[in-house]
Amino acid sequence: MDSLLPTVEDLLARVADQEILSRFNKLTELDIHYKDGRRDIVTTADLEAENRIREGLLKIMPDSVVIGEEDAFKNPEILDKLNGSTPVWLVDPVDGTRNFSNGKACFAVICALVVDGxxxxGWILDPVAGACIYTQKGHGTYLGEQKLNLNFQPDDLQSLTGSLGECIQDRFKKSxxxxxxxxxxxxxxVGREYMDLALGKIHFALYGGKMMPWDHAAGVLMVQEAGGYARTINGERDYSPRRQGxxxxxxxxxxxxxFKSLLQLI
Known part of the structure; x- marks a missing residue:
């Protein structure tokens, strides 16, 4: 395994402790801002954590580019860097910001390294639990020293636990x-869901919308390296962080x- 894995994990854990957990359940009105009307929010913790993570990653790999969710909101053209050959870090400093702002301990820090698309x-950190799942292409997915393996063959679909959007959940419940x-x-x-997918606590998930790369790049690789299967439902293509939006x-x-059986239901 690459030495980058523990180095980046340590960076994420340190920043999470200093910039995120230190503000958990302590946000004021001045710490919460709206990005898109009142639908999407960002907090001081998001902004400060992203800045600190960016600084740390560029010290680790100077000849790279960092694309953070909050920076990309202000400068969407930075996403074009994914189409080049320069190594790109994808960062979601506080995934689950609304949970975080509401005092719900279900949020994560996500980081992925993308090279040539x-x-x-990938790394996903649960700051509250102090748990980090990390993965490297061709080398597996780990929680600490434990290698994760999704060697799971369900007897039937009814026994599965899955993450679905509200509309499909309603359809399934009425079926x-x-x-x-x-x-x-x-x-x-989504970061906490990918952790539970890699651990086998959730068996399947369906995601849609703009599919921003900081949400999915690390998690998809984690699931695949643990033996799971991830494809688009139109054409069953491999996920690519270059196809955001x-x-x-x-x-x-x-x-x-x-996957095939679930696809028939969906």
Missing amino acids: VTQM TADDVPERLVRYHC SEERLLIAPNAPT
């Missing part, structure tokens, strides 16, 4: 079919046969 490494999954969740924090839908499953 391919995700090579009279025998094989529809019954345990459906949505954390409103494409309105694709991405289905995560423990294996290809389960």
Whole structure:
């Protein structure tokens, strides 16, 4: 495994402790700002953590580019850097910002390293639990020293736990079919969901919308390196961080046969 893995994990943990956890349940009105009407928010913790992570990553790898969610909101053209050959770091400093601002301990710090459009490494940190899952392409996915393995063959779809949006959840709940999954969740924090997908606590998930790369690059690689299966549902293409904003839908499953079965339901 590359020495970058523990170095970046230490950076994320240190910044999370100093800039995120120090503000958890302590935000004032002055710490919360609205990015898009009143639908999307950003806090002082997001901004300060992103700045600190950017500084740290550029010290670790000077000849690289950092694309943070908050910087990209102000400067969307920076996403074009993903189409070049320079190594790119993707950072979501506080994934699940609304949970964080509401005092709900379900948020994460996400980081991925992309080279030539391919995700090579990824980290997702749960600051509250102090747990970090990390992955490297071709080398597996780990929680600490434990290598994660999604060696899971479900007996039926009904026994699965999955993350779905509200509309599809309603459709599933109204279905009279025998094989529809019954345990459906949505954390409103994709990073924490990817952690549980890699751990096998959630068995499948469907994501859509703009598919911003800081949300999905690390998590998709984690699931795949743990033995899981992730494809777009239109054409079953591999996920690529270069295709942000494409309105694709991405289905995560423990294996290809389960993916096919879920795809028929969806």
